[in-house]
Each structure stands twice: as C-alpha cells, then as structure tokens.
Amino acid sequence: MIAAWLFKREICEYRGADLNKGFESYIEKRDLGSEGFGDLLACIRNSNILLQNTIHFVTYRNNLNKILATAYLREPWKMGVHKRRGVVYLDVHKLPERPKSEVERKRCYWGYSFENLATENSFSDDGRGIDANVEFCSVIKTKLGAHRIVMGAEMDCCDATDDGRRFYVELKTSRELEYHTVEAYEKEKLLRFWIQSFLAGVPYVVVGFRNDAGILVRTERLRTKDITQKVKAKNYWQGGVCLAFADEVLCWLYGTVKENEDYVLQFVHPFNRLELLRAQSPCPEAITLHVQQLSGAAD
Template sequence: MVTNLLSHYSFAVLPVIRNTNNPGRGGFGRGRWHNDRGAGILGRPGYPPRQGYGYGNKFANGHRDERFISELKFSKSEETLSRKCIAFQEPCELACYSRVEGGDVYFDDRSLRLFKRLITEEIGADLNQGFDTFIEKKELGSEGFGDLLGCIRDKNIPLQNIHFVTFRNNLNKILATAYIRNEPWEMGVHKRNGVVYLDVHKLPERPRSELDRRRCYWGYCFESLATEDPRREDGEGIHHVDANVEYCSVIKTKLGAHRILMGAEMDCCDSTDEGRRFYVELKTSRELDYHTEERYEREKLLKFWIQSFLAGVPYIVIGFRDDAGRLVRTERLRTKDITHRVKMKNYWQGGVCLAFADEVLCWLYGTVKENEDYILQFAPPFNRLELLQAQSCPDAITNHVEQS
C-alpha cells in the first residue's frame, strides 16, 4: 500500500508514571521528568534536549576538572533498588581500643561506659550543666585513622581477604545518600595491596554560634547522664565532660561481595541476664510535635538505624529535650523495629540503602587502581558521586602498609 510520508498524527509519547501513594518522597528517580522511575524513555514533547545535562561541577569555567577520574550517576530508581536483595553479614567484633583524657590510646576497653538502666530518673535534668567546663572534640584527621590501623596491627588482624578498611562514619554517609540528597561529603580513597582504605575528610563548616555549641553539648551531657560514672556521687551534677574520651570497636562484616573492616565509636554497653555484653547507642532530639514528626522519621530515624545496624547495635536510647535544653522524656528503640515503624508510611527502606551502598562499593572497588590515591565526593548538584585524583596518601596509611 502506498502511504504518505508525512502523517497528521503526532508521535506517541509514554505517559508520566507517578507515585500517588507517596508524593513527598525525595531522592530517587528524579530525572528530567519528576516521577519515581527515572527519566522517560522518549524525549519530553515540546522541550529541546538540555545541553551538558548532568555534568555539574565536572567542568570549571568551561574546562574539565583535571582531577576527574570517574562518576557514578544515580540512575536507578528506588523501585529498582528495592528489588535487589543484598546480603549483609552479622557484624563480628575483633578488637577494641580506648582514647583517654590527654589523648593517649590503649588497645583495651578502659573507656567503655556502662549504660544506666534507671535513666528515667534523670527526666527534668538540665543538659546545660557542665557546659562551662566542656572540652570540645579535636579534629584528629588521619591521626585518628592511624589509631584504628595501629589496633589492627597490635591484634594481628589479617587483611588478606578484606576489601575495605574504614570508619563506620564513611559507610553511614554512603548508605544515607540513598535518600538524603542535600548533604555534601567527601572521603579519601587509597588502594594498597588490594585493600581500599577510606579516610575520613571533614568539610569546612560555617562558624558556630554559642547556641550551636550548646546544642552540640546537650548530646554529650545526655551521654554522661545515661551512663554510670563511679566518680560522680548520687545527686551530683555533670561536670568536666571531655568529648575526646572515646571507646572504639573494631568490627568485621560483609556487604554484598565486599568484606569490610571498620572502626565504630560506641557510647556504652549493657549486659543480658546471662552476662552477654551488647552495645547501646545514645541519641538526643528535640521533642516532637505535629510539624516535626515526619522529618524526624524520614531523616533522623534513617540515620539512627544506619549507624546502629552497620555495627550490630541492638538498642538505641533517645533523650528528647525542649528548646532550653531540659530533658523531657526518653525512649528506647530496638534497631530492628525502626524499619517496621516507617514501612507503613513508605518513608524509606533499609534494603534500598544496602542495595545503593553495594552499587557504590562495586563501582569504587572496580575503578580505583593499586597504589593510587583519590577523593570520593558527593557535591552539588547532588545527582552523582565523583572520583577525583588526589596528590598524596596520609602518613598513617603509608606507615601501616610498611609495618604490616
């Protein structure tokens, strides 16, 4: 049959598929079409293609950043990631170390505190007490990583089958990025003898006000109230809080195909009736109301769950305070119950966080080269991860490799 070359019918365009059950969800699949399954297959009618879309700050002043190595675009939707079932091995503690007042480090548990089971007796306490004598946390940088590596050497922990060595904080950032897409971060990446070391990088912060410092202190004060202190007599107020005193557990686990050895700071511990020790995470939060509960469950509970789940911490105790810093109530959560709490509201899924992290670790381990140094960053426009070339490796990692 002979037909006309031109037709008066328009081209077919696939409809936009929208998630009507949860229109407020952010993060996944937000391409040029705002839906939860990524960009449409066909171009959006009536709009020309956007030039340079998705490159963001890969180009500076019209020129490509010379440090750029690779990128991982966030192209998979939450629905796609939720179909993946990524195995996560139960965390196993191999060693520990303690930092005491003055900064000395010991490869034992002398800084581990005991949870105070009668924490409800502290309701009404003023979390400002002791603020005037508070010793703020010093930024140790790679020196802190050196303490973790020193513990690994001291306890003769083999690294032959380990793919990543890191602090838990770096993994927290990666897993949380599955949903939280507006908080920049970066970390050092250094591959030596087949092991990728992820060094913590702290981004510059705006100057903190007196109120900012005080709110930060409220968390440390609650930790002191919620733990036993033999030096403090009954009824005695909080004083001389030193944020540099810490206890760190060295944990082995496996996410997907990658074995991970990580250091995780622990707040305190408790024990079962049989004497088995387990850790407890301590958190503070502003008292909830109708306007703040959703954000609390979307973001704070997500971060609480990730931090405790990765290290196998079974319980989280949250101290809720008012705007003046007074403790108004406490709540104990089981880590495994948090995902059930948010499941019905469809705010986030723990399995999606694991699937997202598995994508990142597979891309990262397969991209970095032996004896080379990089920076992994998550920065505006917050639609991908970038791997940049770095100029050097921290002395702590170099010395560890030489001594191992």
C-alpha cells in the first residue's frame, strides 16, 4: 500500500509560479539524529520483517545514496555501522555545516515550495505553513548484489495509472539550464536523481526549473530508466558502475565488521579511500532498544 500526497499533474503546465511564497512562515528541517532511525526500527519491528526474513542491512536510503555516488563524486560523508544478531545497521551521521546565508536558505526553501505546488492535500496554495519536517517514509525490502536490505526512504508524492495502481514520484528543483551548466547538471544532478529513484523503485522524476529569483520557468518529467540512456553517449557515468561499487563496499563491510562492535564508515579528505574506524561513542540507544525488543519477541 502506498501512502503519500498525490501528484498534481497540472504542475507540468505551470509557468511563472513564485516559489518564494510562504518563506517567512517556513519551518526548517530539524536534525533528529538517531531519533528518526528509531521510528524506522519501530516500523520494522511491527511488521516482523527481521524475524521472518534473512536481512543483512538496515538503513535509510540516504546512506546508500552516498555509497553509490562515491563511484563518481568526491564529497565527504560518514555513517555509523553497528552489527547486531547478524544484521548491520547503518546510522546516518550528519557532518557539521556552516550556517546558511539568507540566499541559501531561500534556495533550500524553493525545493519545498515546489513540492507543495506539485502535490494535492498538502499545505496552503500560497505556501503558508510549509513544514520541512512533515514527510512520508516508505519501508522497502530490496537487494543489492547478494545482500538483502530493509531501507527507509522519504517519498515526495505518488501518482496512479488509469487502472488505479499507485507509484511514487520524486520531485526535484534545479536552476534553469544554460549552455555552460548542462554538463554539470548531467554529470552530478542526474546521477543523484537516478541513484535516489532507482534504489527505491521510483519510476518518474519531475524537475522544476527555476530562475535566480525563485520563479518557476518550466518542468520536465523524466523516466528513471531513461536517465542513464540520456548520459550514456557522453560517458559521464554509468549506473552499473555505481551498483557494482556499492556491492563491493557492502560485501567488504559485512565481512569485516564484528558482532556487537561499533564503527564509523567515512569518506573524507583527501578522498582517496573509504575508512572503517572503531566508534568513539556507544551504539545509539534506538538500535540497542530495538535489538532487545526483537530478542524478546523471538523468545
């Protein structure tokens, strides 16, 4: 069953919408740390997924996004790695960020504003009350190579076929393309769009292109499976390379980490290798409580 806001198809005809509307009342996203992971683990417990199936990894999609993208991009990231009862839990670690300028905050808001504009039953049409902390999370069982994964993934909205079958849609924003920005867009943004959508089986990405004033210029609907073909001739990146790299990382990780021990996996400057370090802090309480409750359910 798919639960999310409904995609507003007429967004593809919108021109000139002001994505700045509602910025003054916008509630920015809070960093919940492991609290958010606890919500995902509670959902997994309630469904008995781990008791009924062999699962190797539990994670949010964001961690897998980082691993797959590292095949081509050089950006820093860290994640917690905790092996309990044969399952490796990948916890999101947010790197320190410098405070955003007003312009950067607005650019971030334009993405949420476009999501609001492109969905039914969300916030008010003028953007008042947009809260970046309100989201839908889908829990997905998937495989990458030989490893079975349970993954939590935030979903923007859903659409439906003529016979009523629902499917998810990713919503993205980007600065309108110019001749000198197309290459960077196809090398980096399309790579990120494809990874995020492919991992969760999302068939469509809708991109809202805006100008520097935050005005919606046009929209483009992309089929996820066509994105790799779009860049194939230019040899910017290949989806198969990302998947093969991630498979190698997961094989190495699962075979290296020890039961009941805690690590940090990181890719940081000088960006020439992945590092697996023993963690200096204990296992997050959310994971410890989760494992304890699973043990009680199995007894």
